[in-house]
Amino acid sequence: MRIxxxxxxxxxxxxxxxxxxxxxxxxxxxxxxxxxxxxxSTGRAEAEWIRVFEKCxxxxxxxxSVAEVIRDFEPDAVYVHKMADLSVLRDLADSAVxxxxxxxxxxxxxxxxxxxxxxxxxxxxxxxxxxxVFPCGAVLARDRSGGLPFKWMSFTAKRxxxxxxxxxxxxxxxxxxxxxxxxxxxxxxxxxEIHAPVPPAADDAPxxxxxxxxxxxxxxxxxxxxxxxxxxxxLVQVSSKFECVILGEGHHRAHCEQLSQRLGLGxxxxxxxxxxxxxxxxxYGEATLxxxxxxxxEPFGAVxxxxxxxxxxxxxxxxxxxxEWLSDGENGFLVPWMDRRTFAQRVDQLLADKxxxxxxxxxxRRIVRERFAFEDYIDGLEQMFARMVQREQTAVAS
Numbered sequence: 001m002r003i004x005x006x007x008x009x010x011x012x013x014x015x016x017x018x019x020x021x022x023x024x025x026x027x028x029x030x031x032x033x034x035x036x037x038x039x040x041s042t043g044r045a046e047a048e049w050i051r052v053f054e055k056c057x058x059x060x061x062x063x064x065s066v067a068e069v070i071r072d073f074e075p076d077a078v079y080v081h082k083m084a085d086l087s088v089l090r091d092l093a094d095s096a097v098x099x100x101x102x103x104x105x106x107x108x109x110x111x112x113x114x115x116x117x118x119x120x121x122x123x124x125x126x127x128x129x130x131x132x133v134f135p136c137g138a139v140l141a142r143d144r145s146g147g148l149p150f151k152w153m154s155f156t157a158k159r160x161x162x163x164x165x166x167x168x169x170x171x172x173x174x175x176x177x178x179x180x181x182x183x184x185x186x187x188x189x190x191x192x193e194i195h196a197p198v199p200p201a202a203d204d205a206p207x208x209x210x211x212x213x214x215x216x217x218x219x220x221x222x223x224x225x226x227x228x229x230x231x232x233x234x235l236v237q238v239s240s241k242f243e244c245v246i247l248g249e250g251h252h253r254a255h256c257e258q259l260s261q262r263l264g265l266g267x268x269x270x271x272x273x274x275x276x277x278x279x280x281x282x283x284y285g286e287a288t289l290x291x292x293x294x295x296x297x298e299p300f301g302a303v304x305x306x307x308x309x310x311x312x313x314x315x316x317x318x319x320x321x322x323x324e325w326l327s328d329g330e331n332g333f334l335v336p337w338m339d340r341r342t343f344a345q346r347v348d349q350l351l352a353d354k355x356x357x358x359x360x361x362x363x364x365r366r367i368v369r370e371r372f373a374f375e376d377y378i379d380g381l382e383q384m385f386a387r388m389v390q391r392e393q394t395a396v397a398s
Contacts, residue, residue: 001385002033004075006092008082010056011042011049014221015302016104019197020081024052026200026378035073037064037088059088066091077385080168082107086160093167098388100170102197103178105299108165109185111138111153114225114296115320123297123319123337127184128158162186169388172381174300175321195381198305200374207311207365210358211286214242214351217312218291219280219303222250222271225296227317229256230338234293236263237344240351243268244291245283247275284310288357289350292316292326295338301325304332305372308364313357315346325372331364 007020024034035055050056055073057064066088078092080101092099106115109128116123117136124136132138132155139153165171166187173179174196182192216235220226228246235244246256246269253271260269275283284290290307292298297320304314304326314332316322317339328334333346350357 001077001389002035002073002075003027003385004069004073004078004097005034005036005053006038006078006080006083006088007036008039008084009042010036010038010040010058011046012044013042016082017042018199019102019104021049021052022200022374023197023378023381026374027382028052030378030382035069035075037066037069039083039085059085066095070095070097076389079385084161086157086164089161089164093164096392098169098392100172100384100388101165101168102172103182103299104197106181106297109158109162109181111155111158112136115181116225116296118224121295121338127186128155128162130155132158166191169391170384172384174302175324177297177321177324178299193380193384195377195384196300196372197302198368198372198374198377199302201306201309201368205281205309206285208285208287208361210288210354210361213286213288214240215283215287216242216244216289216291216347217247217283217287217307218244218293219247219275219306220292220294222246222248222253222256224252225294226250226252227293227295228252229259230295230317230340231291231293231343232256232260232263232265232269234340234343235269235347236265237341238347238351240348241268242288242347242351244270246271247273247280247283249274280306281310284312287312288354289332289347290314291343291347292322293343294319294322296320298322305368308361308368311358311361311365313350313360313364315343315350317343325367327367329360331360331367 028034034053036053037057040060057069075097078097078099107113111132139155171182171187171192172195179192179194183189222228257271260266290312292301292304292314299321301322307314314326316326317337318334319337323334326332326334335343335346
């Protein structure tokens with residue numbers, strides 16, 4: 001099968017790019033021919049992308065239109081990841097090639113992109129509508145590009161983007177939570193499929209030794225929606241001795257480091273910045289638990305699965321799709337949203353009872369193997385693309 005990937009950038013950046021690359025690499029290994037139509041380069045790990053894709057077409061150069069790329073590569077299917085350019089989306093929807101889109105996050109139907117209020121931090125449960133303009137005020141967003149402090153977000157353009165995406169043959173999401181968000185925004189249920197984008201992992205990853213360090217791991221971007229500040233406010237209530245490492249970067253890091261000092265956590269909480277995957281394994285090898293403190297509604301929360309692969313239990317707030325892989329009392333603890341006291345109590349419980357922590361960690365390791373295998377994920381995508389192509393060929397023949 002010939003599959004054209006479409007993405008708004010080229011090279012490594014964040015979770016969406018990781019998923020795109022590992023998915024493309026495995027599809028190539030299975031004999032499929034791949035090309036990519038992309039936006040600006042990130043300047044990171046581009047050589048690997050060039051090795052994976054047979055052809056790379058740049059939108060930034062102005063020389064690659066959708067029609068020209070389809071004529072040149074002749075794809076059987078198109079796989080869109082992150083893309084907000086209305087002209088590109090419209091041309092894809094109007095092409096004769098079946099299109100699937102992976103919905104990585106809330107960008108498609110939320111002007112703020114994170115589905116919660118930056119003021120109250122309450123999670124939004126409404127479809128995109130005029131309330132996004134008032135009282136939400138989401139049309140005025142913070143601009144982190146280094147220019148003006150704010151930028152204008154067009155609600156009219158967002159409505160057009162939604163209408164175009166509803167024409168696509170398939171919308172792929174990671175969780176039922178995300179499926180319900182699409183249904184709330186007018187997508188046809190028969191066009192939405194759940195394929196959890198789990199990363200590949202070695203089955204022989206050794207489980208944690210649950211060392212006496214009482215090590216807690218937070219892994220992810222240090223941005224406000226990830227709730228590192230709320231995590232710190234919970235950790236200050238933990239009575240057991242512990243060591244917590246914050247593995248990741250982000251614009252909220254400086255604030256959280258200052259907060260950690262003010263709360264008196266400087267001796268037990270360390271901010272280590274970005275840590276490569278190989279080094280992550282070393283941390284998980286001694287961890288007692290992983291903490292997922294997201295206060296925005298996580299579309300999936302794959303970082304929790306990564307901890308579970310090492311037999312490490314997870315304590316997390318009940319936000320978004322997390323409850324679809326974290327069962328309270330089975331592979332960790334699911335804490336009511338923003339409940340700092342209960343979060344601290346659950347952390348204390350696992351630190352004080354290593355036998356319980358090991359048992360919950362073993363359950364998590366089993367759940368990952370049974371329900372979140374990378375091979376099953378790729379199998380599901382292959383079958384979906386095959387169905388799309390077959391239906392298109394049948395429609396043309398008739």
